[in-house]
Amino acid sequence: MQVQVSLSRDLSFFDITMIGIAGMIGAGVFALTGIAAGIAGPAIILAFFLNGIIATLTGLAYAELGSAMPQAGGGYLWIKEAWGIMLASWRAGLTGPLTPSPVPFTR
Structure with a gap:
């Protein structure tokens, strides 16, 4: 059964811009800039200039993927289309719990 x-x-454009900026900057810029x-x-x-270039290129890659595959699903859909459902499921199941795991080892 196909689900639509x-x-x-x-x-709005402002909403999207603020979501993008918050995702790229995060809270680390406020906590670690002095260090x-x-x-x-x-x-x-x-360093900030080079990071801005890298973030811009990453944003352009996401824009290309989003326009090439406009379905709902984001990163999961892109990996599923490229490498299959098994790897996409592993990515979805592991990145959530593992992403914050290095936090206790930071200052």
Whole structure:
């Protein structure tokens, strides 16, 4: 049985921009900028600039994937289409619990 998924597309440009910025910046920029500046000194400006380039390229890759496969599912759908349902399920089941696991080892 085929299930039709219909999404409500009612986010404004501002909403989407703020979601993207929050996802890229996170809370670490507020907690760790002082420590990074103490270690890197003025080179932190270069580090932030390079990080901005990497984040922009990542955003462009997500935009390409989202326009190529406009169905609901995001990253799960992209991995499922590329490598099959088994790897997509592993990715979905492991990244959630494992992503925050290094947090206790940080300062």
